[in-house]
Amino acid sequence: MRTIGLMSGTSLDGVDAAWVETDGERIGRLGPSLTLPYEPALRRDLRRLLDMAGDVPADDPFLLDCEARITERHAEAVLKLGLQADLIGFHGQTILHRPRAGRPGEGRTWQIGDATALARRTGMAVAHDFRSADVAAGGQGAPLVPVFHAVLAADLPKPLAILNLGGVGNVTWIGEDGRLVAFDTGPANGPLDDWARRSTGEDYDRDGRLALSGQPDGAVLGRLLAHPYLTAPPPKSLDRLDFDRALREAGAGELSPADGAATLATFCACAVAAAERHFPVPPKQWLVAGGGRRNPALMRALAGVLPELVRPVEVVGWDGDALEAQAFGVLAARVWQGLPLTFPGTTGAPQPLRGGQLTGANGPLVPA
Numbered sequence: 001m002r003t004i005g006l007m008s009g010t011s012l013d014g015v016d017a018a019w020v021e022t023d024g025e026r027i028g029r030l031g032p033s034l035t036l037p038y039e040p041a042l043r044r045d046l047r048r049l050l051d052m053a054g055d056v057p058a059d060d061p062f063l064l065d066c067e068a069r070i071t072e073r074h075a076e077a078v079l080k081l082g083l084q085a086d087l088i089g090f091h092g093q094t095i096l097h098r099p100r101a102g103r104p105g106e107g108r109t110w111q112i113g114d115a116t117a118l119a120r121r122t123g124m125a126v127a128h129d130f131r132s133a134d135v136a137a138g139g140q141g142a143p144l145v146p147v148f149h150a151v152l153a154a155d156l157p158k159p160l161a162i163l164n165l166g167g168v169g170n171v172t173w174i175g176e177d178g179r180l181v182a183f184d185t186g187p188a189n190g191p192l193d194d195w196a197r198r199s200t201g202e203d204y205d206r207d208g209r210l211a212l213s214g215q216p217d218g219a220v221l222g223r224l225l226a227h228p229y230l231t232a233p234p235p236k237s238l239d240r241l242d243f244d245r246a247l248r249e250a251g252a253g254e255l256s257p258a259d260g261a262a263t264l265a266t267f268c269a270c271a272v273a274a275a276e277r278h279f280p281v282p283p284k285q286w287l288v289a290g291g292g293r294r295n296p297a298l299m300r301a302l303a304g305v306l307p308e309l310v311r312p313v314e315v316v317g318w319d320g321d322a323l324e325a326q327a328f329g330v331l332a333a334r335v336w337q338g339l340p341l342t343f344p345g346t347t348g349a350p351q352p353l354r355g356g357q358l359t360g361a362n363g364p365l366v367p368a
């Protein structure tokens, strides 16, 4: 089927859209993709919403206003792509993520976005709500991209590690027999963006200039590296704000702008290096996707701490900006086909688990 995948990630910088022809198990064709950046006011409001999300009721007018605005941006992204599709994969915007590992019914993950409104605006069916069935079953609800990574990497040498550096970092390790081990590595661009905004007023540390002009602070780094998340075995996943307290308590806030940025970039890389102990065997190489691969400070720090080759996904012909949107095209097809989205090795799901919901312009749909 022809799908359009849409992803608005934890960096809150905009929505990515990508056209994919797929049956959910194989990829026929990867088509055009684009990013529609959010305007500064929407970025600011979404960032405020993250801080409020733990206490905000679902009918809060500010929340509903943010939801309507991001839904409209997603519709604009689909229309700007200008291509027909049978199904849209609409991730929505995560504003809260608190899974309770192994505790069915206790966790919570919250993605805002109005699927019916999107179906109405685009005239296409929409698959959405990809994470809640997994969390309800006691899984982490994240990461979801590993099954897509496995499809994409079918012909590459294994074992292989695919790293996404978004607001949060996540890794997929694929074994020679196709086994998947996947989890969130730690904070990535999220704290760096917050730091850049506070110290330079920019949305992010462009080309890692600030970080490259500073030195990582050994004492702060040492305290951060003692965080129990890094040694905890997978499955595990993070909320965008999960490390904010640890960063404050480690004294990161007292560093100079340049040293703070260098410390955060090094911490992101060290958290990735710490992930390696959870792989059954080391990968042959690391392929890096997401906006963080454009940050030379992050890429240099990674090359400094990982013993294997670390390269952007473009070296194998993938598009590191479109990968997550493409994943939601494939995941949408899997929802339609009733195929599992999550697995014991990716989210800690008790067994391979289906998920997602289907919606048309007039409400819920039942697949043909």
Ligand SMILES: Nc1ncnc2c1ncn2[C@@H]1O[C@H](COP(=O)(O)OP(=O)(O)OP(=O)(O)O)[C@@H](O)[C@H]1O
Pocket (backbone or CB within 6 Å): 008, 009, 010, 011, 012, 013, 164, 165, 166, 167, 168, 169, 189, 190, 192, 193, 203, 204, 205, 206, 207, 208, 289, 290, 291, 292, 294, 295, 296, 324
């Ligand atoms: N030239 C650049 N220099 C430094 N950093 C960059 C550059 N380009 C992008 N980034 C970083 O990449 C981030 C966006 O990454 P990306 O779009 O992969 O995140 P996301 O998809 O929102 O997050 P997630 O994968 O966690 O959901 C920006 O916020 C910025 O920190």
Ligand SMILES: CC(=O)N[C@H]1[C@@H]2OC[C@@H](O2)[C@@H](O)[C@@H]1O[C@H](C)C(=O)O
Pocket (backbone or CB within 6 Å): 009, 010, 094, 097, 109, 141, 142, 143, 144, 145, 146, 164, 166, 167, 168, 169, 170, 184, 237, 238, 324
């Ligand atoms: C809850 C949530 O939205 N998590 C995101 C976030 O951004 C990166 C990392 O944390 C990953 O676990 C996930 O996104 C990707 C698309 C995933 O689910 O695979």
